[in-house]
Amino acid sequence: MKILTVLKRIFVFTILIFCSVPVLAQSVRISQIDTSSLLINQNVRLYVGLSDNKGLPITGCTADNFSLFESQDGKTYTRIPQITAFNPRANYESGINFLLLIDNSGSMYRSMKARGKFLKSTKIQHAKNAVATFLESVSNPEDTVGIAVYNTYYQCLSDPVKDKAKITRQLSEIQKPEGEAGYTEIYASLFRAVEEFKQVKGRKALIILSDGENRPYFLNTKKVHPDFGTKTFSYTEPVRYCQEEGISVFAINFGDPRERKERHLKEIAYETGGALFDARDESELRNVYSRIADQIVNEYMIDYPATMAPADKKFVKVVYGSGPLKKEASRFYFSSTVFGLPMKNFSLFMLIPLLASLCLAWILSQISFKNKRKEAFLEVLNAGQTKAVTKMFTLNKGRTVIGGSTRADMTIIGGPVPVKENHATIVFDKQKKNYTVICDGEITVNNKPVKKRVLESGDVLDVGGATIVFNDDRE
């Protein structure tokens, strides 16, 4: 009885797994996150690709097959309660950006072996032919193609461009590596390629042509690599980077199957949602382009409402299926706000600056800069071209002299009009309690020439080009 129950449970479990996952996926990838309507309707759009273990797109899934999660830190995820829109064939119109990464190590200059026979041409020649075949099949004029080569070094020959003829021309410029340049830095070059390729907007596919295993310069020579130093890249590093940037890697294998091959090339391709092709099979090579295009057309478009947790970048995780066979992919999108991140804790002390600013503004509004001087005085408002030795003079004597001599109470010198020693005298009339200006030289009061005049507070005197204001606010 016990055995029967266990068998029953295994059967139910297996059925459950197969019901929840329509087709087992080898890889899930988020190839693009579109946040252009995040501000308007809180919507985040994901383009999700599913591939089987041959790199073929998995079609026919529904929204129920996917679960979405968001995280502020990439560690603690919150489940998104609902998918607001789901489209099994993302309407893909813009082109695909390809980067061809060609092995240019020393071994590529050996003869190509196909179906047990050595061919006259070298592997690099075959690689070039494969690229030419690929370029011929690129049918969408919006597609762009870039080219880079690698051996000990990574070298970008052309950023992705629409002009395919340029890429064909670049092929002929690939030079045979000399001396220590012939090593094979596959992982490091792939990493570097992703670093440059991620700058390209839109869907990206990286096609790597390789004939052998990863042979890092540092490990084989014990010399420091001029670009990569002593760092040894693991194949998981470019894989993770590709996943983060939504780049699929399609690998084309060269050479005899009996030769030592890069054992991780298959994993790199499959884990990034790409596929592995055999260069000896020309018909397969011709299918590379249509395979990639097909995969992208069959991506799933998933919309969901973003969470409001504050973060400069938010991680989103897509889980396909459930149970032990589930596959997941994560990527982040930009979620920084104009003001940035909040402080850790809310505190009422935050109100203090507001109160302080209101107090300061109130204090400023109370300052009126009232003139408190109650005695009569003269003030040089504008010295003009003259040198006014005294800027301000209190009229506390019966007679005050404005003149060009240092003996004067108020000295004005150096102006365009000569100032006499006793140019103007201001006399206080004790009975009438007013001041009168009596002039020896030429002066104006309120722009009128005068010889003698009773002054009013605010009268403007021009003495030799200096503007002097008379003030008497004793009342």
Add this chain to the structure above:
Amino acid sequence: MSLLKRRIFLCLIGICAGLGAWSVAEMILCFQVDFPSYLVFTLSLGGVFGGIMGGFFGSSDGIIMSNKYRIRTGIIHGILFGALGGVLGFLTGQAVLFIAGEYLLHSMKEFNRIGLPVSRALGWSLLGLFAGVAEGIRARSVEKIRVGIIGGLSGGLLGGLALEYARIIFPDIMLARLTGLLILGVCIGIMYGFAEARLSFGVFTLLNGRYKGKDFLVNQRRLDVGDSDSCDIVLKGYREVNPMHAKVHVKKDEVFIKSSGDGRAPLFVNDDKISSHRLKIGDVIKIGTAKLLYHYK
């Protein structure tokens, strides 16, 4: 108040604006997670932030002129237009961030150092613009609006860049944002003051009495002179000044003064009684017991 004191006041008001806006913005930020969407969050933050900045800058003219009526109307206009500017500025800034951010984050190597701060600073300049034009709209003056646009936009941009780079240079300092906002406020104040002086036709300086030394910029087409609070040049505490004593107006870059009430209010220019007069630099105007000098600054 002299032009120098006026500029110092504008800077101090800018500091008040930065301080007050920072305080409220930090509180709103703490509740980001409780907002239903980025749109509501951005509108709220922008509206409140801009409203506070605008309120302070709107009150600046009244504070400088010690005119309570103008402080009140300035605050109301400032809050309204500042809030509008804040909403538009923050929406623009946020839209740039969300639309360009995802692409730039993956593509531009210099994104964090150049692209992001510059795009955010453009949002700040829009906020500065609206905070700056509030006083011009209150005064219904194209010239003052122009001053606000130039001063607010340039101050907002300069201050915004300072704010953004303060956050990049001192990412771990909690008060980097406060420092940045204070710089933003001061920059708007400085640039407003600079634009105000550059774009004015001339200045009236009070020569006597309680408010001796106070400057009144001719930075709008029409100015009312009198002892009423609603006047642009308020002559309170001077005898024989009518509530609406004279009008100053600008026509084809020339400044005229005429007495109000069909010329019945006594008005003197250079001791001559006039009813209307085209002002020249150096003219001395007498209104009641107040004397003003018209000159350039």
